[in-house]
Amino acid sequence: MKTRTAILFVCMGNICRSPTAEGVFRARAQAAGLDLDIDSAGTHAYHIGNPPDARSTRHAAARGYDLSIQRARKVAAEDFERFDYLLAMDHDNLEILLRACPAQHRHKVRLFMEFASHSDSEVVPDPYYGGANGFDLVLDYIEDAADGLLAVLRKGN
Structure with missing residues (x-):
């Protein structure tokens, strides 16, 4: 019997946005005293087994988040049963998840980003091909949405 709320963060390759979300949310949930099952995955199998992108790791570390133990994986069929929330970083990955998800x-x-309250974007943009400021923007958005999700979980919704 499952007792902990389980959350899966999902982006394309599971090396930038979703591992950052996992790391940020894990740190904030622990600080809030919440015992949650937190993971991340990608909709594509480009980077399976690889650590997060060095730029994501570096920018997260600058804000006190450790991504070093994470390794990329692809979303699996059993994830739809295991997790209570499967949270996509953008519309493309949301559509891929919905197509694969049992009804x-x-x-x-x-x-x-549905959980964000201070950011005006519906998505966490992919920083992979951009500059350093893209990784900081990703962290800003993720921290905002993480705080909103924590508030929802504290209320028991």
């Missing part, structure tokens, strides 16, 4: 679990699949 009885579709209510679990959402955009992560």
